[in-house]
Amino acid sequence: MEKVRLMQKLQQFSVEELHEKLNNTRKSLFSLRVNAVSTPVKDYSQYKKLRKQAARILTAINGKIKSSDK
Secondary structure, rough: HHHHHHHHHHHHHHHHHHHHHHHHHHHHHHHHHHHHHHHOOOOOOOHHHHHHHHHHHHHHHHHHHHHHHO
């Protein structure tokens, strides 16, 4: 149910806003990886959560692009 609400929320944003959210998510994932080199990671599930969030944002972007082409 939470995934459905997130996807509905993402559908309300414009493509530019979604690209910005995607960049922020990717930066967070990168900083998590960089910090993991110097300090031990407490919560490994963050990697998976951020990757899935990026994938959902990409899905929303592709859906908006395809719907605007019609």
